Amino acid sequence: MSARGANRPGPDAEGHFGIYGGRYVAETLMPLILDLETAYEQAKDDPAFTEEFERLLSHYVGRPSPLYHAERLSEHLGGARIYFKRDELNHTGAHKINNCIGQILLARRMGKIRIIAETGAGQHGVATATVCALFGLPCTVYMGETDIERQQPNVFRMKLLGAEVVPVDSGSRTLKDAMNEALRDWVTNVETTFYLIGTVAGPHPYPAMVRDFQSVIGRETREQIMAAEGRLPDTLVACVGGGSNAIGLFHPFLDEDGVRMVGVEAAGHGVESGKHAASLTAGSPGVLHGNRTYLLQDEHGQIIEAHSISAGLDYPGIGPEHAWLRDSGRVNYVAITDDQALDAFHLCARMEGILPALEPAHALAHVVELAPGLPNDHILVMNMCGRGDKDIFTVADTMGASL
Amino acid sequence: MTGRIERRFAALAEEGRAGLVTFTMMGDPDIETSYAILEGLAEAGADVIEIGSPFTDPMADGPVIQRAGQRALRAGITLEKSLALARRFRAQDDTTPLVLMGYYNPIYIYGVERFLNDALEVGLDGMIVVDLPPEEDAELCRPALDAGLSFVRLVAPTTDEARLPAVLTNTSGFVYYISITGITGAAGATTAATQMAVDRLRRHTALPIAVGFGIKTPDQAAEVARVADAAVVGSALVSAIEDGLDVDGGATAACRDNALALVRALGKGVRAARQEAAS
Numbered sequence: 172m173s174a175r176g177a178n179r180p181g182p183d184a185e186g187h188f189g190i191y192g193g194r195y196v197a198e199t200l201m202p203l204i205l206d207l208e209t210a211y212e213q214a215k216d217d218p219a220f221t222e223e224f225e226r227l228l229s230h231y232v233g234r235p236s237p238l239y240h241a242e243r244l245s246e247h248l249g250g251a252r253i254y255f256k257r258d259e260l261n262h263t264g265a266h267k268i269n270n271c272i273g274q275i276l277l278a279r280r281m282g283k284i285r286i287i288a289e290t291g292a293g294q295h296g297v298a299t300a301t302v303c304a305l306f307g308l309p310c311t312v313y314m315g316e317t318d319i320e321r322q323q324p325n326v327f328r329m330k331l332l333g334a335e336v337v338p339v340d341s342g343s344r345t346l347k348d349a350m351n352e353a354l355r356d357w358v359t360n361v362e363t364t365f366y367l368i369g370t371v372a373g374p375h376p377y378p379a380m381v382r383d384f385q386s387v388i389g390r391e392t393r394e395q396i397m398a399a400e401g402r403l404p405d406t407l408v409a410c411v412g413g414g415s416n417a418i419g420l421f422h423p424f425l426d427e428d429g430v431r432m433v434g435v436e437a438a439g440h441g442v443e444s445g446k447h448a449a450s451l452t453a454g455s456p457g458v459l460h461g462n463r464t465y466l467l468q469d470e471h472g473q474i475i476e477a478h479s480i481s482a483g484l485d486y487p488g489i490g491p492e493h494a495w496l497r498d499s500g501r502v503n504y505v506a507i508t509d510d511q512a513l514d515a516f517h518l519c520a521r522m523e524g525i526l527p528a529l530e531p532a533h534a535l536a537h538v539v540e541l542a543p544g545l546p547n548d549h550i551l552v553m554n555m556c557g558r559g560d561k562d563i564f565t566v567a568d569t570m571g572a573s574l
Numbered sequence: 575m576t577g578r579i580e581r582r583f584a585a586l587a588e589e590g591r592a593g594l595v596t597f598t599m600m601g602d603p604d605i606e607t608s609y610a611i612l613e614g615l616a617e618a619g620a621d622v623i624e625i626g627s628p629f630t631d632p633m634a635d636g637p638v639i640q641r642a643g644q645r646a647l648r649a650g651i652t653l654e655k656s657l658a659l660a661r662r663f664r665a666q667d668d669t670t671p672l673v674l675m676g677y678y679n680p681i682y683i684y685g686v687e688r689f690l691n692d693a694l695e696v697g698l699d700g701m702i703v704v705d706l707p708p709e710e711d712a713e714l715c716r717p718a719l720d721a722g723l724s725f726v727r728l729v730a731p732t733t734d735e736a737r738l739p740a741v742l743t744n745t746s747g748f749v750y751y752i753s754i755t756g757i758t759g760a761a762g763a764t765t766a767a768t769q770m771a772v773d774r775l776r777r778h779t780a781l782p783i784a785v786g787f788g789i790k791t792p793d794q795a796a797e798v799a800r801v802a803d804a805a806v807v808g809s810a811l812v813s814a815i816e817d818g819l820d821v822d823g824g825a826t827a828a829c830r831d832n833a834l835a836l837v838r839a840l841g842k843g844v845r846a847a848r849q850e851a852a853s
């Protein structure tokens with residue numbers, strides 16, 4: 172299973188997936204990025220590292236997460252057999268912690284004494300603050316002011332966990348700006364500090380490393396669906412912000428030709444409105460945050476602010492491997508609006524007793540479109556990558572309710 | 575290659591003094607004011623001029639240059655218009671080296687080949703692209719060198735001995751040593767640290783060495799000028815321009831006056847540095 176076929180060739184030694192990826196960073200960071208790559212390559216081959224990663228995933232995170240047959244929803248939609256990969260049941264409530272465990276182990280191995288991170292929805296910030304508490308390392312999380320407003324519960328959780336949350340007021344005051352500010356901190360404190368990136372973006376080796384840590388999602392899904400159905404799934408669906416939960420689910424299946432995959436971007440107010448975060452659907456290749464990928468940008472190469480009701484998808488870029496998978500056609504990418512995601516949120520709450528995060532609510536909205544047209548023996552797995560507790564204020568707002 | 579940069583540094587060596595390199599953002603606070611400043615820089619004492627081309631996401635810049643970039647983008651500057659300003663400058667001044675500084679994406683979207691053709695045509699001498707380390711030389715660095723333009727590389731305190739040769743290969747014009755690990759506008763390094771770093775670089779390269787990041791006052795510029803071939807001043811100049819804005823953020827005559835007064839003072843500092851040291 173670890174042998175790489177045509178659909179999983181990347182990255183090459185320079186961190187490229189086709190023309191995407193790479194290392195577009197300031198010279199100050201470059202030596203550290205090379206150190207990180209070496210440290211990661213060594214760690215990957217060290218059984219002790221893998222053993223500790225797996226131990227923490229089982230006993231601290233609570234893996235494996237269940238693969239759950241959503242029978243009522245399947246029946247309601249009247250088509251495919253729908254499974255949820257329940258990463259929302261992980262400790263801290265999303266898939267983000269899988270990657271944080273891997274990176275904090277690496278940070279410790281590299282002798283770093285301070286951790287920084289960017290966060291959008293606050294899930295990655297919470298997961299980072301959590302592992303920092305667990306390992307006794309100081310933690311600074313950069314978060315856009317817009318996101319701080321709409322994800323108050325997570326801001327408070329990070330503080331309870333001992334992290335410092337630094338509001339970012341530049342640009343669109345969302346995830347992209349938080350990432351700029353984290354990079355500035357890193358350039359300044361490069362010797363002591365480990366930058367714990369929350370998605371499959373940034374310069375090489377982050378996209379590959381974060382993918383590898385998140386691939387536990389797909390590996391478990393493979394085993395679990397074989398146990399439940401005796402065969403591989405027909406379709407996988409996941410939301411894409413930076414793309415880490417999606418690539419985590421997809422990657423172990425990429426060489427299985429029979430498995431279709433759909434990544435769901437945020438269409439915000441609609442792709443035609445210009446207020447969206449659908450970089451693969453409506454963007455073009457460019458260079459931002461250390462890699463070449465699809466970006467929302469104007470004709471002068473200036474980045475356009477993204478929009479989504481979901482803070483975790485509100486990013487004008489996408490991980491470079493997704494850019495490559497889009498061009499190769501191996502994965503299909505679609506976009507779902509704020510309103511569609513909200514409808515799916517309510518449907519899931521009433522039908523399955525699960526409040527999904529607004530990010531996977533986008534994936535679910537696509538499942539709602541897709542499933543009725545599929546035969547009853549079609550197996551569809553959707554990544555329920557986060558729970559919706561953090562989003563109740565945003566949802567209440569859309570309903571005119573005050574909490 | 576003997577272009578304007580080489581000739582300028584040769585002349586400085588002849589004079590026995592270090593140079594002053596200035597950075598201002600094209601389009602800040604508006605396009606015409608930024609040109610009025612650019613036009614006066616050489617006469618005020620700048621030996622090499624960096625013209626900033628803004629990017630929405632300048633990840634190596636501090637708040638001062640971030641704000642300048644935002645003002646410039648609001649004023650409608652584009653790479654094309656920055657090149658047009660360079661052309662206007664060149665029509666007046668055929669000797670002062672002009673180096674464009676920015677991030678890669680606007681150049682990538684403009685088109686590398688088109689950019690290099692236009693850069694040569696307007697009389698630009700080189701470029702500094704913050705997010706293109708040697709690992710990405712195939713993108714712009716090698717095509718630029720082939721076209722006869724300088725690609726000025728940044729060297730950081732984190733650039734170790736093993737890496738230096740790779741960083742210095744394909745560097746031309748001069749080497750830009752970033753004296754601190756940090757963003758633009760942060761506090762500067764000590765003279766002793768700068769001296770050590772410059773000595774280390776001299777063992778690896780015969781190119782002129784400019785030192786920047788954190789130089790704000792004529793005294794600081796003079797200190798750097800004692801050990802390096804040039805001192806680079808950016809954020810302090812941008813702050814001086816910002817100080818001249820009216821309450822609504824509009825340009826006033828003070829933007830240009832402040833900037834050029836600071837350049838005059840910095841130029842004096844740099845020019846006096848070695849004489850003081852000698853006497």
Ligand SMILES: Cc1ncc(COP(=O)(O)O)c(C=O)c1O
Binds near residue numbers: 265
């Ligand atoms: C629950 C959840 N899902 C998805 C995302 C988007 O990130 P990615 O595309 O990397 O999975 C986030 C990001 O904050 C998140 O919190």
